Amino acid sequence: MIDAIKRAAIEAVDAAGPVQVQLGIVEKINPLEVLVDNRLSLSEDFLILPETLAEFKLAIGSNEYEIRKPLAAGDKLLLIRMQGGQRYVIMDRVVSN
Structure with missing residues (x-):
């Protein structure tokens, strides 16, 4: 009985598509397109870009x-796949492997 409950719990988590950390590479900028794990190309509709990765210039005089x-x-990115697997949050650039 306990094994059946454990299996059911594991299957429920797998079916929900738990949060997962992945690496990606920017393929295009306008519109934004990111290649994840060298196999899945994501358009900007599936990406959440934080303000910290947006361009910011400061004019002084x-x-x-x-x-x-x-x-x-070509920028390497650290992404978090949200639960369910439909959207990805871009966390930051990766500067080393």
């Missing part, structure tokens, strides 16, 4: 300073 650079093709 006649000078403009880039505080945060925008995403670029």
Whole structure:
């Protein structure tokens, strides 16, 4: 009986598509497209981009300073697949493997 309950619990979690951390690479910028695990291409409809990865420039007098650079093709990303597997949150850029 206990084994049956354990199996049912494991199957329920697997069916729900639990949260998962994955790596991706920016393929295109406009519109945003990210390749996940070298097999799944995600359009911007499936991606949640945080403000911390958006371009931000600061103008001081006649000078403009880039505080945060925008995403670029080839950038490696750390993504979290939300429960259910339909949307991905881009957490940050990855600077090493």
